[in-house]
Amino acid sequence: MNDAAVNDTRKAELLGTEVEHIDITSFDARPIVDAMKKMSFSSRDLGRATEIYNQMLSDPDCSIILVIAGSTSAGGCMDLYAELLKNNMVDCIVATGATIVDMDFFEALGHKHYQALEIPDDDTLRSLYIDRIYDTYIDEEKLQETDHTIGDIANAVEPKAYSSRAFIREMGRWLTKNGKKDNSLVKLAFEHDVPIFCPAFTDSSAGFGLVKHQVDAMKAGKPYMTIDSIADFRELTDIKIKAGTTGLLMIGGGVPKNFVQDTVVCAEILGHEDVEVHKYAVQITVADVRDGACSSSTLQEAASWGKVSTAMEQMVFAEATTVLPLLASDAYHRGHWKQRAKRAFGKLFD
Template sequence: MARMKKADYLGEVVKHIEISKHNVVPLVDAMNDMAFSARDLARAARIYNLMLADKNCSVILTLAGSLFSAGLKKVVVDLVRHNMVDAIVSTGAVIVDQDFFEALGFKHYKGASCGVDDNELRRLHIDRIYDTFIDEDELRVCDDTTRRIADALEPRPYSSREFIEEMGKYLSKHARNKDSVVLAAYEARVPIFVPAFSDCSAGFGMVAHQWNNPARHMSLDSARDFLELTKVKIEARDTGLLMIGGGVPKNFTQDTVVAADIMGKAAPMHKYAVQVTVADVRDGALSSSTLKEASSWGKVETTHEQMVFSEATLAVPLIAGYAYHKGGWKGRKPRKYSDFLNKGTR
């Protein structure tokens, strides 16, 4: 029997759902008359729409988990393009390995979660994310592209936001797929923060950059990340959080209230908050900690908060689609916090 080839596995492409094509408002409104997670999700969707309708509220989106490889990229692209988010805090994998990767012209492919030989995949340089396949050789191109971007920069410390802006600038000239969150955010002047930036494909590019340039190289300053996002919180005052997953992006964003207080600046707790997660609250971990628990730390108000215990690919299209079609975002003033931060305002 002939051995399988890479092309035999990488055939059917994962497609990204488009919220503009599906008016889910009647469905979500009907779910409000149900119980359990259905009602929680409906309330979360209404809270997100409230954030957008509140003209004084800036919306911060946090992303953790394998979201864009699973087909949610276009949802976030549309949120950025329709002024439904003012800043993004994410894991590196979402922004680099999944979004920037696809902007370079590469794809994620439908695979299988069982019945597949992972040793065979390793031989063929195919990486697996549950039921999704990625070409490892293409990921290496993504790694090397981040290295080349780093090589071209002035040797100094950068926030992840500054470096991702350089990635957006690169895509503005070289993108093969323009449905990219990095590119859309660059064009809309929406800052993207990745606090644990080296923990992704770009980390390999950074390692190569510093290895090849030991005396003069750029570096990433995580404290600068925290300071910049805190400046956004201070400038915005009223904020709403839409958190997909947990982890570093969730905690990093919630902590800006405390950071502002330490800096001697008055910044109210986050006024609105929604989190979609599958994490179990019983282990005491950050990813699963409830928004009411965050209130005890002085981070989140409890008037408009909702936990949705659901896998993101099920919940996010409904929550985002509901807000999109309800239209609370129409007439919102673009904040353009990237430009604000580039001014170096104290």
């Protein structure tokens, strides 16, 4: 057997067990969340966070912004996020490019994430074109196909400046005709007029495809598309102004978290001095406060900047895949979403 065949066999062995995304509709977490409210430590924090999210859903004036950083989509929460969007439990999304492109769009093309049941040294993984996220594997060759698909979409749209929201909408439009997965967040967002923002969009597989798009266009002497990060900030601020009362459900932190919180300050700078701070806020994170950051400040610290109210906020210091399914299942089964008005904020930009 030649080396290529040996490598193909080894790669198939390592990519043998797919990550199965959790279905929050298949179990009712209300009893365990109610029990956890009577405990202490992170259990009680999660109980209060779940109460706050249910208050967001039951408040007829509250628009909910889902904020995602980290790799929870690859780790099994991809269908969870799709379920929240599909059932009108979120009205807008701010996320990392990796969440939207390397994970959701990647699986929408028919590719998979895999459980790393065996972890050889990472140089071996590199030789097999396997990328690792902690204990999760991605086929690098399939990821490169994703890069090229992003480039193809960029080649097909009008060569002009796009906010990340506008370009992700084009990705969703493309998936309605070419996608392999109905439960894709990008596809569902297009269909339900839920805007998705990625403030650092090119820090993902999209970046490779878009760079190639620009280089090829420049070599051919043709115009090319660009991503306008200022338009991102302006458009998300427009949504905050339009929404009025807002609640944040934040998984991780970093750029997406700070970006969405800054809309309050930006609205004030634009002359909307009556803009409300984010009334509700939940953050699930394992980030530490001792470096002065907590992946873009604690929620109470954000209040000093005039971004978040301290009355209805809760930090949950836990790895998100262990607690987010409980919060989301509890909220799904309590059913406050059934009475919510649909915002369809994507139509603001038509």
